[in-house]
Amino acid sequence: DSQHLQAILAAVRDAGAAGVGLVVLTHGHPDHAEGAAEFARLAGAPVRAADPDRCIGGSPLAGGETVGSGGLRLDVVATPGHTGDSVCFVLADDRALLTGDTVLGRGSTVVAHPDGRLGDYLDSLRVLRSLVETRQLVGVLPGHGVVRDDPAGLLDGYLAHREQRLDQVRAAIAAGADTVDGIARVVYRDVDPSLRHAARWSLLAQLDYLRDNGEPAPAG
Numbered sequence: 001d002s003q004h005l006q007a008i009l010a011a012v013r014d015a016g017a018a019g020v021g022l023v024v025l026t027h028g029h030p031d032h033a034e035g036a037a038e039f040a041r042l043a044g045a046p047v048r049a050a051d052p053d054r055c056i057g058g059s060p061l062a063g064g065e066t067v068g069s070g071g072l073r074l075d076v077v078a079t080p081g082h083t084g085d086s087v088c089f090v091l092a093d094d095r096a097l098l099t100g101d102t103v104l105g106r107g108s109t110v111v112a113h114p115d116g117r118l119g120d121y122l123d124s125l126r127v128l129r130s131l132v133e134t135r136q137l138v139g140v141l142p143g144h145g146v147v148r149d150d151p152a153g154l155l156d157g158y159l160a161h162r163e164q165r166l167d168q169v170r171a172a173i174a175a176g177a178d179t180v181d182g183i184a185r186v187v188y189r190d191v192d193p194s195l196r197h198a199a200r201w202s203l204l205a206q207l208d209y210l211r212d213n214g215e216p217a218p219a220g
Contacts, residue, residue: 005039021069024061025049026100027086029112032143050078050085061087074098079128081121083112090131096139097128097151105145108161110198111205113220118202118209122162129155169206170215178218180204 012020020043025033028051037056040047046058048067061067063078075090079102089098101109102124111118131137132151140148148154165187172186180203188199210217 001035002038005035005042008039009042017070019043020045022058022067023047024067024074024089025051025054026088026098026102026143027051027083028054029083029101032100050087054085063087077127077131079124080116081111081118081124082109082116084115084117084120086116086124088128090135090137091141092135094139095135095137096141097131097137098141099128100143103128103140103142103154103158105140105142105148107145108158111202113201113204113208116201116205118162118205119212121205122159125155125159125162129159165202166206166210169203169210169217173216173218180207180218180220183207183218 009020023036023040023043023045025036025047027033028049033049033054036047036054040056047054047056048058048061049055050061052060061076063076065076067074067076073092075092077088077090079086079088082101086100086102088100088102090096091098097103102121103109110116111121129152132155137151138149140151140154142148168187169183172183175186177183177186180200184196184200184203187203188196191199204220207217207220
């Protein structure tokens, strides 16, 4: 949306900044990345992402590095799970965590099977939870939903939700559900129809996770 891209540039100017020095992507899903090339052209700035194919005039992002422009510092945290190329950023001066789709402002995110993997996602949530303590972070800036000021509680809730879902899947299998659709009907019976495709992605990731850990689970 060209009007939207121009509005971002106008907001930068209104804030008194000289311009956009760098475009960074949290991951490659279209609602986050599709406008990056045109915005970079308008802004005259490079694009950096974990996926080399998403980079324009810049190198791929690596976990543990620090990037920035105009005095803004972003510490890159590799957080695969939602997608294989997902990253988050610690905004050091604001003691805040920019999370893309790894952590949302409301609800839970999807593990986008097969690129996203639940084991990776759980590890990433634990990494972020540790960072909240070690970096004394006080805010979460998500790609969707509201800004959150309870990072520790939010991440604890995310981890608990994933464990609860795994227990529900285990219980459905133990009760005789032996197909993906059969398990989905039990575990996700209250999910809005518009979200069932996303729920199926997460379920397939959960079944992969159980099989990888030697637990019984039907193939997707």
